[in-house]
Amino acid sequence: MGKNKKKLYFYLAIIIIIFIVPFSFDVKANQNQQSSISIFINSYPYKADIYLNKKYVGQSPIIVRDIVSSKIEVKIIKKDYFPFSTDLKVEKDEKYKSLYIVLSNKKISLSSLDSKVNIKSKTYDSPVSIENMPSGFYRIYKKNDTIYIVPDNFKFFISLLSYFLTGFSTYLTISNPSNVNLIVMTVASAVLSIYFLFTTAFPKKVDLTVNTNPQNKPDETLFLKGQSLINQGEYDLAIDQFLAIIDNFPESYYIPHAIYYIAFCYDATSQYEKSKNYYEKLLQEYPIIDFYDISYYSLGKIYYDSKLYEKSINYFQNIIFIDENIISRATVYAYLLLNYIKLNLSGQGSYTNEIDFYFEQVSGMRIGILRGEVYYNMALYYLSQNKIEDAKVLLQRIISDELTYMDEAIALLKTIK
Known part of the structure; x- marks a missing residue:
């Protein structure tokens, strides 16, 4: 055994x-x-405190990089607004997540465009907006063409019940003064009655703001006018509208949008230094997902044109391709290839592996107008490596396909023996 x-x-x-x-x-x-993930967190209003897994990480909007966790607890807090909490589940191979939350104000606003509004027994014709309503329970219902907003009467009925209990328990206590339970019930109901007396018969004064002629808010009007001027090609005038938003409405929803369009307008008018400053301001102060990739892409191009190739590479490598219909992976790879070629040809390092990798990638992609520039610079690189025949092939393709850099390709071919 x-x-x-x-x-x-x-x-x-x-x-x-x-x-x-x-x-x-x-x-x-x-x-x-387990791969890391980047999380975009935005809220309106902006500058709310963000906590991830109970740790403070900054204020919204924010991007938090290199998080390694299968579940992330998010909490958003801002004064005078209700806090928001949620859990984010991270899927396998997920590279980024985004969360946009409109926080609920403790004092709400209501607007009506097509119905009359009745509040405190007074009726207002549409359009109307009612602001500064305190948090609480309201009954909102529509009858005929009028919306009625009535504070909930739950407390009032509870107060009537507490008055009744106080009177009844007092009567029983007088009849049987030695009963301790009756005395406790009388005191408790009396306290409850006093509380509801002051919260129903003497409610807190509320100053409601009733606007009987609501229009677009001034910051929204400026933003829409700025967009219209961009469509007309009036970039300098558009910049004035967006700057007015930033200067006069620091809490406006349109602040990050205004910063982006200022950068865009300076870029469109070849004022690259100013454009660069505003793109960087946007990424530092308002890294919202809407403008993330396009800002990095624009900065990558600006630094490439400024011959600051290492900085250009850094910005292009930060693009995470949120929407490839807006930012093409092929175009980004083409710019990365051009940057590495420029660094290599200028003697700022050896980047043979990077050049081979990105050239192999873009060879099978559509890179549009950049193809001529890529072929020409790649031919220069081949010549520096003494790969004469490879260089000739690319130069001849530029000429046969009538790509950009065709004149430069013809001139360079004449110099090659």
């Missing part, structure tokens, strides 16, 4: 070694290989 037990233990040990131990290593390996 002892020998059989030893054999049994031996076989169990073999099973554990074969199946369980490798599995445990696989689990650890998978945990170590």
Whole structure:
């Protein structure tokens, strides 16, 4: 029997070694290989405090990079607004998540465009907006063409019940003054009655703002006018509208949009230094997902044109391709290739691996007008590597396809023996 037990233990040990131990290593390996994720968090109003897994990370809008977790607890807090909490589940191979939350004000506003509004027994014709309503319970219903807003009467009915209980318990206590339970009930109901007396008969004064002629808010009017001027090609006048938003409405929803369009307008008028400053301001202060990739792309192009190739590479590499219909992966790869070629040709380092990699990538992609520039610079690189025939092939393709840099390609071919 002892020998059989030893054999049994031996076989169990073999099973554990074969199946369980490798599995445990696989689990650890998978945990170590869990990829990181970037999270865009935005709120309106802006500058709300953001907590991830109970740790303060900054104010909205914000991008938090290199998070390694399968579940992220998010909490957003701002004074005079209700806090917001949620859990984000991170899927495998997910590279980014975005969260945009409109925080609920503790004092709300209501607007009506096509119905009359009745509040405090007074009726207002549409359009009308009612602001500064305190938080609480309201009954809102529509009858005929009028919307009625009535504070909930729940507390009032509770107060009537508490008055009744106070009177009844007082009567019973007088009839039986030695009963301790009746005395406790009388005191409790009396306290409750006093509380509801002051919260129903003497409610807190509320100053409601009723606007009987609501129009677009001034910041919205400026923004729409700025957009219209851009469409007309009046970039300088458009910049004035967007600057007015930034200067006069620091809490406006349109602040990041105004910063982006100022950068865009300066870019369109070849004022690249000013454009660069506003793109960088946008990414630093308002890194919202709407403008993230396009800002990095624009800065990458500006630094490339300024011959600051390492900075250009840094910005292009930060693009995460949120929408490839807006930012093409092929175009980004083409600019990365051009940057590495320029660095290599200027003697600022050897980037053979990077050049080979990105040229292989873009060779099978549509890069549009950049193809001529890529072929020409790649030919220069081949010549620096003494790959004469490879250089000739690319130069001849520029000429045969009538791409950009065709004149330069013809001139360069004449110099090659």
